[in-house]
Amino acid sequence: MSRPLKKVGERSVGITIFAFAYLFFLYAPMLVLPLFSFADQTIFRFPIEKFSTKWYEEIVERPEMLRALWNSLQVGLVASLSATLLGLLAAKAITRYAMPGKTLALGLISLPLFIPEVLLGLALLIILNVVGIPLSLMTIAAGHVMLCTPFAMAVLVARMDGFDKSLEEASLDLGESGWMTFWRVTFPLIAPAVVSSLLLTFIVSFDEFLLAFFLQGNEMTLPLYIWGQLRFPSNFPPVLALGTCILVASCALVVFAEWLRQVGTPGDKPQVGV
Amino acid sequence: MTTDYIRVEHVTKRFGSFRAVDDADFGIRQGEFFSLLGPSGCGKTTLLRMIAGFEFPTEGEIYIDGQPVTGVPANKRPTNMVFQSYAIFPHLNVYDNIAYGLRKQRLPKAELDKRVQDALAMIKLSGFEDRKSDQMSGGQRQRIALARALVNRPKVLLLDEPLGALDKKLREQMQFELRQLQKTVGITFIFVTHDQEEALSLSDRIAVMQKGQVLQIASPRELYESPNCREVADFIGTMNFLKGLVKAIDGKTAVVDVEGLGLVNAPLPEDYSFAPVGAEVLVGARPEKLDVVRGAPHPGEKGVKGDIGACAYLGDRNHYQVTIEGLGHQLMVATEQGDRSTLASFSPGEQVTVSWGDNSLVLLPKT
Ligand SMILES: Nc1ncnc2c1ncn2[C@@H]1O[C@H](COP(=O)(O)OP(=O)(O)OP(=O)(O)O)[C@@H](O)[C@H]1O
Numbered sequence: 001m002s003r004p005l006k007k008v009g010e011r012s013v014g015i016t017i018f019a020f021a022y023l024f025f026l027y028a029p030m031l032v033l034p035l036f037s038f039a040d041q042t043i044f045r046f047p048i049e050k051f052s053t054k055w056y057e058e059i060v061e062r063p064e065m066l067r068a069l070w071n072s073l074q075v076g077l078v079a080s081l082s083a084t085l086l087g088l089l090a091a092k093a094i095t096r097y098a099m100p101g102k103t104l105a106l107g108l109i110s111l112p113l114f115i116p117e118v119l120l121g122l123a124l125l126i127i128l129n130v131v132g133i134p135l136s137l138m139t140i141a142a143g144h145v146m147l148c149t150p151f152a153m154a155v156l157v158a159r160m161d162g163f164d165k166s167l168e169e170a171s172l173d174l175g176e177s178g179w180m181t182f183w184r185v186t187f188p189l190i191a192p193a194v195v196s197s198l199l200l201t202f203i204v205s206f207d208e209f210l211l212a213f214f215l216q217g218n219e220m221t222l223p224l225y226i227w228g229q230l231r232f233p234s235n236f237p238p239v240l241a242l243g244t245c246i247l248v249a250s251c252a253l254v255v256f257a258e259w260l261r262q263v264g265t266p267g268d269k270p271q272v273g274v
Numbered sequence: 275m276t277t278d279y280i281r282v283e284h285v286t287k288r289f290g291s292f293r294a295v296d297d298a299d300f301g302i303r304q305g306e307f308f309s310l311l312g313p314s315g316c317g318k319t320t321l322l323r324m325i326a327g328f329e330f331p332t333e334g335e336i337y338i339d340g341q342p343v344t345g346v347p348a349n350k351r352p353t354n355m356v357f358q359s360y361a362i363f364p365h366l367n368v369y370d371n372i373a374y375g376l377r378k379q380r381l382p383k384a385e386l387d388k389r390v391q392d393a394l395a396m397i398k399l400s401g402f403e404d405r406k407s408d409q410m411s412g413g414q415r416q417r418i419a420l421a422r423a424l425v426n427r428p429k430v431l432l433l434d435e436p437l438g439a440l441d442k443k444l445r446e447q448m449q450f451e452l453r454q455l456q457k458t459v460g461i462t463f464i465f466v467t468h469d470q471e472e473a474l475s476l477s478d479r480i481a482v483m484q485k486g487q488v489l490q491i492a493s494p495r496e497l498y499e500s501p502n503c504r505e506v507a508d509f510i511g512t513m514n515f516l517k518g519l520v521k522a523i524d525g526k527t528a529v530v531d532v533e534g535l536g537l538v539n540a541p542l543p544e545d546y547s548f549a550p551v552g553a554e555v556l557v558g559a560r561p562e563k564l565d566v567v568r569g570a571p572h573p574g575e576k577g578v579k580g581d582i583g584a585c586a587y588l589g590d591r592n593h594y595q596v597t598i599e600g601l602g603h604q605l606m607v608a609t610e611q612g613d614r615s616t617l618a619s620f621s622p623g624e625q626v627t628v629s630w631g632d633n634s635l636v637l638l639p640k641t
């Protein structure tokens with residue numbers, strides 16, 4: 001199956017250079033954000049003459065920005081909880097029951113990933129108008145649930161497919177009901193994936209702009225606020241500071257979620273032999 | 275039969291148009307060690323899962339203790355199962371695994387603890403309460419699965435190839451322990467295996483299955499000594515099959531003209547409707563019930579001349595392939611290696627006599 005691995009030295013130097021260039025162009029732009037957040041200037045221009053942390057201190061002096069942050073956290077929480085719950089139900093149905101139209105259901109749930117968000121946002125806006133539901137943070141959250149559920153489902157289906165179904169049968173066999181079997185056996189075993197799904201969907205919601213743009217009422221989420229501030233360059237540096245904080249936090253979350261998904265999956269290695 | 279504790283009544287299970295279990299109809303007695311034996315894919319697991327309540331018959335009905343159980347889900351049946359993969363809960367330790375069913379019953383704490391401790395003592399794993407399943411060996415996991423099921427005091431214990439994943443030594447030891455355990459607790463065991471030796475050494479009775487059908491149900495001795503068809507005879511041990519023609523029925527024996535052997539007297543089986551005078555039949559002979567000698571056959575036995583073909587030395591016995599005139603294939607004979615002076619006493623090409631007693635022949639329907 002696997003050809004003997006060549007030593008690094010034998011590989012063409014070109015590939016290595018390409019890899020580094022690729023990584024540089026991918027991540028260097030992101031480093032601009034932290035860099036300028038520490039610069040004691042309001043204009044984005046090199047060279048940076050003086051570094052300071054004053055923009056970080058100014059974060060707390062921007063109540064609107066903090067309010068937008070708080071709104072985003074709320075929306076993210078509602079969206080991730082709802083999407084993970086829906087994803088859990090979908091994963092259970094898909095992995096545990098034989099039902100007609102399974103593939104179709106799977107496709108339909110994943111569809112929002114493939115429809116251009118602009119169209120999705122427009123369609124949702126029209127519907128909300130027709131039905132007469134006023135726009136608010138909750139309409140944004142609802143839109144985000146649509147977007148997040150496929151992610152949640154993908155993570156949870158993978159986990160539920162991966163564990164030995166005879167464990168659930170054993171629980172039933174020992175007299176436990178289907179519902180309690182879920183809580184005593186299934187849930188503890190997929191818990192890492194549930195956490196991973198919560199984190200992932202939270203992040204998807206937290207930095208989503210287009211749907212939020214279409215579905216916003218009077219309140220803004222953080223991405224909307226940042227967009228709005230672009231017109232006022234002098235207001236901008238504290239946004240960079242906050243953005244840097246968020247960047248660090250979300251990187252940490254993603255790494256943690258991945259780690260949970262891979263390492264924190266207890267005991268479903270095949271158990272054969274002595 | 276009123277003594278049957280479990281009745282499987284004309285049960286058929288179809289997956290699409292495929293019959294995984296085909297009209298199984300038999301009873302199992304209380305306290306019996308009953309085995310389902312057959313090659314891979316013959317429907318053993320499917321039948322067991324129908325008794326456990328994980329699958330439901332397409333046709334037919336299953337009764338446990340007189341009650342029809344179709345429609346009763348697994349968690350409401352008086353059965354417990356030991357899974358082929360053991361299905362030890364990986365997130366629980368040994369103690370909580372064994373206590374799983376008792377927790378559901380909401381036993382008082384003291385009683386629960388006592389029963390779990392007793393179960394741990396029974397499987398000789400006291401002191402391992404806090405271990406997780408991935409810290410246990412295969413044999414230990416197997417015993418935990420056993421204790422987890424038995425601690426609920428089921429009326430019937432179902433075991434799906436519980437020893438399949440163990441190495442030979444451990445398997446033999448566990449077979450012994452399992453048999454001891456079954457005698458002590460007195461619970462009805464239904465045991466699935468594809469290993470004929472395992473089934474023979476453990477069971478009170480065995481159901482031999484093939485392609486979804488139950489071919490014969492009998493005690494190990496009966497299965498070995500009087501199989502009712504070629505498939506059973508072939509699956510349990512080794513047997514020579516010879517074509518024959520029934521010439522006459524004489525009391526409890528049939529006079530059969532057998533290819534290569536001439537006229538023999540074979541004892542009639544219980545049901546000999548397949549062997550009227552003039553019918554083509556098969557005559558079976560186990561290799562170890564035949565013998566090779568020089569000169570005349572053993573006193574009171576019949577014999578036929580032949581040439582030794584291939585020989586195999588197997589330590590405790592010798593195997594010879596003997597070519598006999600008028601027989602389309604070679605006859606396999608196994609002789610015991612008791613007396614050291616007879617070591618490798620025949621060599622290829624030697625002319626010998628194959629000797630047999632009438633009682634060592636089995637009359638079988640022609641397939
Ligand atoms: N859910 C199912 N859907 C379709 N076919 C099935 C299903 N379960 C079992 N079968 C088929 O039924 C037949 C019997 O399966 P079963 O698992 O009972 O065999 P078995 O005797 O236990 O074999 P083994 O010794 O390999 O475990 C097999 O051919 C299998 O492919």
Ligand SMILES: [Mg+2]
Pocket residue numbers: 318319320434
């Ligand atoms: Mg099986």
